[in-house]
Amino acid sequence: MLNEREVVFFSLTEHPLTSQLVELVGGRPGEISTRRFPDGETYLRVMTPVSGLHCVIVADMTYPDDKFLALIYLADTLKELGAASVGLVVPYLPYMRQDVRFQDGEAVTSRLFARLISQHLDWLVTVDPHLHRYHSLDEIYSIPSRVVQGAPALTEWLKGQTNLLLVGPDAESEQWVSGIAALSGHPFVIGEKRRYGDRQVEVSLPDMEAFTDRTAMVIDDVISSGHTILECVASLKARGITRIQCAAIHGIFADQSDARLRQAGLDALVTCNTVVHNSNRVNVAPLLAPPINELLAAMANRQLL
Ligand SMILES: O=P(O)(O)OC[C@H]1O[C@H](OP(=O)(O)OP(=O)(O)O)[C@H](O)[C@@H]1O
Numbered sequence: 001m002l003n004e005r006e007v008v009f010f011s012l013t014e015h016p017l018t019s020q021l022v023e024l025v026g027g028r029p030g031e032i033s034t035r036r037f038p039d040g041e042t043y044l045r046v047m048t049p050v051s052g053l054h055c056v057i058v059a060d061m062t063y064p065d066d067k068f069l070a071l072i073y074l075a076d077t078l079k080e081l082g083a084a085s086v087g088l089v090v091p092y093l094p095y096m097r098q099d100v101r102f103q104d105g106e107a108v109t110s111r112l113f114a115r116l117i118s119q120h121l122d123w124l125v126t127v128d129p130h131l132h133r134y135h136s137l138d139e140i141y142s143i144p145s146r147v148v149q150g151a152p153a154l155t156e157w158l159k160g161q162t163n164l165l166l167v168g169p170d171a172e173s174e175q176w177v178s179g180i181a182a183l184s185g186h187p188f189v190i191g192e193k194r195r196y197g198d199r200q201v202e203v204s205l206p207d208m209e210a211f212t213d214r215t216a217m218v219i220d221d222v223i224s225s226g227h228t229i230l231e232c233v234a235s236l237k238a239r240g241i242t243r244i245q246c247a248a249i250h251g252i253f254a255d256q257s258d259a260r261l262r263q264a265g266l267d268a269l270v271t272c273n274t275v276v277h278n279s280n281r282v283n284v285a286p287l288l289a290p291p292i293n294e295l296l297a298a299m300a301n302r303q304l305l
Contacts, residue, residue, distance in 0.1 A: 006027070006053055006054055006084075006300070007025065007026065007027030007028070007053065007054050007055075007056060007296060008027060008028055008029070008030040008048055008050055008053050008054070008055050008056070009021060009022050009025075009027055009028070009029050009030060009055075009056045009057075009058060010029075010030040010031075010032055010046075010048075010055060010056070010057050010058070010074065010078075011029075011057075011058050011059075012057055012058070012059035012060070012061075012067060012070060012071055012074060013059070013060050013067065015058050015059075015060050015091070015276065016273065016276065017058055017089070017091060017273065017284070017285050017288070018058040020283075020285035021056070021058065021089065021285060021288060021289060021292065024285060024286065024288075024289035025056075025289050025292050025293055025296070027056070030046070030047075030048035030050065030055065031046075031047040031048050032044060032045065032046055032047060032048075032074065033045045033047055034070060042069055042070050042073060044070060044073045044074060044077065046074070046077055046078060046081060049081075050078050050081050050082060050083045051081060051082030051083070052082060052083075052084055053083055053084060054083070054084050054085045054087070054296055054299055054300065055078045055083045055085065055086045055087070056086075056087050056088075056089060056292065056296070057071065057074060057075060057078075057086065057087070057088050057089070057121075058089045058091075059071055059088060059089070059090050060091070060092070060275065060276065061090050061092060061093070061094045062092055062094065062252050062275055064094040064095060064113070068116075071088075071120075072116070072120050075088075075120045075121050076120060084299065084300075084303055085122045085123070085296075085299035085302070085303075086120075086121055086122055087121060087122055087123040087124070087125070087292070087295055087296070087299070088117065088121045088123070088124045088125070089124075089125050089126075089288060089292060090124065090125075090126050091126065091127050091250075091272075091273075091274035091275070091284060091288070092126070092127070092222075092250045092252070092274045092275050093124075093126040093127075093129040093130075093137075094113070095109045095110050095112075095113035095114075096110050096129050096130035096131070096132075096134075097110070097130055097132075098110055099111075099132055099133045099134055100133055110134070110140060111140045114137070114140035114141045114142075115140075115142075117141065117143075118141050118142040118143045121143060122143060122144075122299060123143050123144045123145065123146075123295040123298075123299070124137070124141060124143055124144070124145040124146075125145070125146045125147075125148065125288055125291045125292055125295065126145070126146075126147060126148070127147070127148045127149075127150050127249060127250070127272065127274045127284050127287070127288070128147065128148070128149060128150050128151070128176075128221050128249045128250070129147060130221060130222060132172055144295060144298065146291035146294070146295065148284060148287040148288055148291060149287075150249040150272045150274070150282065150284055150287070151176045151179050151180050151249070152179075152183065153272065153282045153283075153284065153287060154176075154180060154219070154247050154249070154270070154272065154282055155179075155180045155183040155184050156282075157247070157270060157281055157282050158180065158184050158186070158217065158247065159184055161215070161217070163213070163214050163215060164184075164186040164214060164215050164216075164217045165186065165187055165188070165189065165208065165211040165214040165215070165216050165217065165241075166180060166181050166184075166186050166187070166188035166189075166217050166219055167188070167189055167190075167191070167205065167216050167217065167218045167219065167232060167236065168188065168189070168190040168191065168218075168219055168220070169191050169193050169203050169218065169220055169228050169229070169231070169232050170190070170191060170192065170193035170203070170228075171190065171192070171193075172221075173190065173219060173220050173221065174190050176219055176220075176221060176249070177190065177219045180219060186217070187211065187214075189205060189206050189208055189211075190206075191203045191204055191205040191206070191232065191235070192204050193228060193231075198225065199225045199227050199255075200227065201227050201228050201231055202231060203228060203231035203232050203235055204235065205232070205235045205236065205239065207239075208239055208241070209239075211241070212239070212240045212241055214241070214243075215243040215244070215245060215267075216236045216241045216243065216244045216245070217245050217246070217247055218232045218233070218236075218244065218245070218246045218247070219246075219247050219248070220246075220248045220249075221248065221249050221250065222248060222249065222250040222251075222252060223246075223248045223250070223251050223252060223253060223257065223261075223271075224252045224253075224254050224257075225254050225255055225257055226253065226254075226255070226257025226258070226260055226261050227257075229246055229248075229261055229266075230257075230260065230261065230264055232244075232246075233261070233264045233265060233266060234264070237265065243267055244265060244266055244267060245266060245267050245268040245269070245270070246261065246266055246268070246269050246270070247269075247270040247271070248270075248271050248272075249271070249272050249274065250271065250272065250274050250275050251269070251271035251275055251277045251279050251280075252275055253277060258277070258279065270282070272284050273285075
């Protein structure tokens, strides 16, 4: 571990993970001052001396287009002010879903976003990025990256529950659902999802007559518009399952979808604290600290070379 005085943590926007990481990794909080000029441009000032120090930016990058320039300004300013390295802890990594040119002429934004981040930061740590057609972040990020898995922590939370049926909405969710099933001993089913648009999906679930006395726990990596989970809830109800809960790694809840999920009859909604929300029950800070330490040590070694 680096000497405490050598690491400074900055929050791009307030995130409770920052103070926890300061404690767990060792270091001190840095201060920035930022605001918008009347014409919408960003003002940013680094208030903490950083010359020769290793900097870590903790950034909630949901709605990334609102924050991206400020992130780049902060990273570049820290380097101009003499920071030895600038890393990024991005608990929810955005722009991972457009991983292919589905139609001619589309921007493959996952790759473009990764290229831009890699040009301005030295390393990256995140939680369960939406790896569908990519197998690893190394395929698109040219900086060292580490991925933390939220599923084992979700499993800990689920362990106290009995008589559950785990439900994955689509083939991609099987990686999380089967892992949680193996650790918790609950049975699971996987559905088939067809996506017709940003807010249009269809989920068909297999027959589950044998499980109607159980509480269904729908598990997914991310809830955005909420339509995937809403479809699951409708499908489960149609199969006679009355107690339905949901656990996800990242809860973005665009379009106030959390309220619609509750109205639809979800009994409980649980997320990791990657995106701040009142459903946060699983703390990922202890999972993030070891890879951050590892990358900070690598940066310190690089300095010595
Ligand atoms: O809340 P929603 O707006 O429904 O979005 C969330 C869903 O979308 C993602 O998969 P996606 O359908 O993008 O499939 P992919 O695995 O093909 O990328 C994700 O895995 C969720 O299942």
